[in-house]
Amino acid sequence: MRAWAVPAWSLLLAVLLLGPALAPGFVLAHDMVWVPDLALRADALGTGSGLPRAVPSDAVVAVLDEVVPGMLLQKLVLLASLVVGGIGAARLAPPGSLVGALAAVTLWQWNPLVAERLGLGHWPVLLGYAALPWLVGAARRWRTEGRMPMVLPLLVVVASLSASAGLATAAVLLVLATRRDPAQVARVAAVAVLANAPWLVAGLLHAGAALSDPAGAAVFALADEGSLPGPLAALGLGGAWNSQVLPGSRTGPAAWVSTGLVVLVVAAGWRGWWRRLGAREAGGLLVLWLLGWGTAVLTWAAPDAVGAVAAAVPGAGVVRDGARVLVLCAPLLVGAAAQGVTDVRARVAGSWPGPVPPPARVVLAGVLVVWPVTLMPDVAWGLGGTPGGGLRAVSYPASYEQAREAVAAAGPGDVLVLPLSSFRAPAWNGGRTVLDPVGRYLGRDHVASDELVVSGAVVAGEDPRARQARTALAGADPESRAAALAELGIGVVVRDRTAPGGDDAGAVEVAGRRLLAADDLVVTEVAGARERPAPRGWVVAMAVAWGGWLLLLTAPLLRAGRRLRAARHR
Amino acid sequence: MSAIVATVTTTVVGGVVAAVTVVGLVNANTGTQGPSPANVNQPVVEYGTNG
Numbered sequence: 215m216r217a218w219a220v221p222a223w224s225l226l227l228a229v230l231l232l233g234p235a236l237a238p239g240f241v242l243a244h245d246m247v248w249v250p251d252l253a254l255r256a257d258a259l260g261t262g263s264g265l266p267r268a269v270p271s272d273a274v275v276a277v278l279d280e281v282v283p284g285m286l287l288q289k290l291v292l293l294a295s296l297v298v299g300g301i302g303a304a305r306l307a308p309p310g311s312l313v314g315a316l317a318a319v320t321l322w323q324w325n326p327l328v329a330e331r332l333g334l335g336h337w338p339v340l341l342g343y344a345a346l347p348w349l350v351g352a353a354r355r356w357r358t359e360g361r362m363p364m365v366l367p368l369l370v371v372v373a374s375l376s377a378s379a380g381l382a383t384a385a386v387l388l389v390l391a392t393r394r395d396p397a398q399v400a401r402v403a404a405v406a407v408l409a410n411a412p413w414l415v416a417g418l419l420h421a422g423a424a425l426s427d428p429a430g431a432a433v434f435a436l437a438d439e440g441s442l443p444g445p446l447a448a449l450g451l452g453g454a455w456n457s458q459v460l461p462g463s464r465t466g467p468a469a470w471v472s473t474g475l476v477v478l479v480v481a482a483g484w485r486g487w488w489r490r491l492g493a494r495e496a497g498g499l500l501v502l503w504l505l506g507w508g509t510a511v512l513t514w515a516a517p518d519a520v521g522a523v524a525a526a527v528p529g530a531g532v533v534r535d536g537a538r539v540l541v542l543c544a545p546l547l548v549g550a551a552a553q554g555v556t557d558v559r560a561r562v563a564g565s566w567p568g569p570v571p572p573p574a575r576v577v578l579a580g581v582l583v584v585w586p587v588t589l590m591p592d593v594a595w596g597l598g599g600t601p602g603g604g605l606r607a608v609s610y611p612a613s614y615e616q617a618r619e620a621v622a623a624a625g626p627g628d629v630l631v632l633p634l635s636s637f638r639a640p641a642w643n644g645g646r647t648v649l650d651p652v653g654r655y656l657g658r659d660h661v662a663s664d665e666l667v668v669s670g671a672v673v674a675g676e677d678p679r680a681r682q683a684r685t686a687l688a689g690a691d692p693e694s695r696a697a698a699l700a701e702l703g704i705g706v707v708v709r710d711r712t713a714p715g716g717d718d719a720g721a722v723e724v725a726g727r728r729l730l731a732a733d734d735l736v737v738t739e740v741a742g743a744r745e746r747p748a749p750r751g752w753v754v755a756m757a758v759a760w761g762g763w764l765l766l767l768t769a770p771l772l773r774a775g776r777r778l779r780a781a782r783h784r
Numbered sequence: 785m786s787a788i789v790a791t792v793t794t795t796v797v798g799g800v801v802a803a804v805t806v807v808g809l810v811n812a813n814t815g816t817q818g819p820s821p822a823n824v825n826q827p828v829v830e831y832g833t834n835g
Binding site for chain 2: 218230233244259335433438455456457459463543566571573574578580581584585587588591592593594595598599602619635636637638639647666667669670682713714715733
């Protein structure tokens, strides 16, 4: 029964959670921007001018959407990140306990972390989260059997599609797959480095721009949820910074009840869980939990210190989104909770006067499995109960395709997206906030603002070219602006008339040939721009990084091929 | 007698949990959406809000 009940329950929860997001169209929510055909361009490969925030995820999507249409690929990724993770979570439950397995699935898929990361559009984090329970098992096998499981490289690569996800994955590997054997430690470290090589090397190449505005630490720190203080919210995997994605149920008494129940059920299962896993693995998961919860609470308790470190150490800003690190807490939390559910059910059955009648057995099991949904029902159907409007599938206006064609016909040079602000809330997206999708849609390298505004506070961007473009736009007249932009290698300017500050009256004019003037998008070709190839050293460095990444990805195939050849020769 | 009490108690608790879950899920599906947080008349669309 477990063979089909777990996948069926996981799929049901995923469909219930995503709901309208699975309809035809693209889901555009905060950082989640998918387009019909993402181009494999310098930014995606890590040789663009901005910090490599979407390396290697953009490159992977750009390649895969040549095979699977972008819209379908997005649905598959969203659905898989829930279902694959849910099925994997069932393996953290005590063997033989169907109720424990189903409770693990519910708690893994239906929690504030999943809901809030979905709302924020952090799909690479969710993919890494989905791979986590499988990675726990694969790391255990590698440590105990001394042979790397065939599936492990794929898991590690899939779980490392962004910097923060990659760091969490590396931590899981280093804690769970190593033993007192320097060679094994070196092998594990090598796998972690290869899986993260694209963003690591790209980050090093951009080290000069990798210092973060210290203001971002306070803005993106672990946050209180209603009256629930951040450190307590984090016990139940909550505490994302953005109140737009905070479900209403997390701001009231239900959040307290939910957190209390999580703590109780984990406490109930703690001893049995520790005994079942053994000190090595349970201890490892405890270390990961402490790392995740501790880092998250640090951003809450000492945002100024975190900000100071992010401003001084290149790349340290990756931990400023405190609640994102809580993925490391999930394997312990869900494993111990599943054990707790199993033990509580056994205790109730043991103290029942006589044999438990089947209806009571079903009701008890149902309550133990469903309670996370009961206490946070408003995330159902595409996060319907969040103030930000949740997840809905929409279609791009026809003008986006026209703009793409116009840009393709324009002369050389990159695209500058105006107005110089990062986020949009287009009417065709239901007014929901999304990172400006124009640049990605157009299929050329683009320069856009990477400044972030949260509750009126401005967090400075890091892309030096965006700052230079802002200076160029301050020129005295359209001709001088166009000349300055051309100097920067900008060959096309695309302006969104519907964005605040982008209307004709308020726009900064740039001289050039008008290629498109749709109701929403205006495309202007800037004369005199030249291609700005990436430095040769950057290209070589990134080629090495991608080569290592591909080597890791194909390692199981190569090994299988060697085995096959050896078997034939025998 | 105590077996009957236990069964009735379990059924009541289960019924309440089921009712609250179903009502919550239905409300999430049919409840009116809050006003869009993004105001296009403001100078910049914010990434999000704290608190």
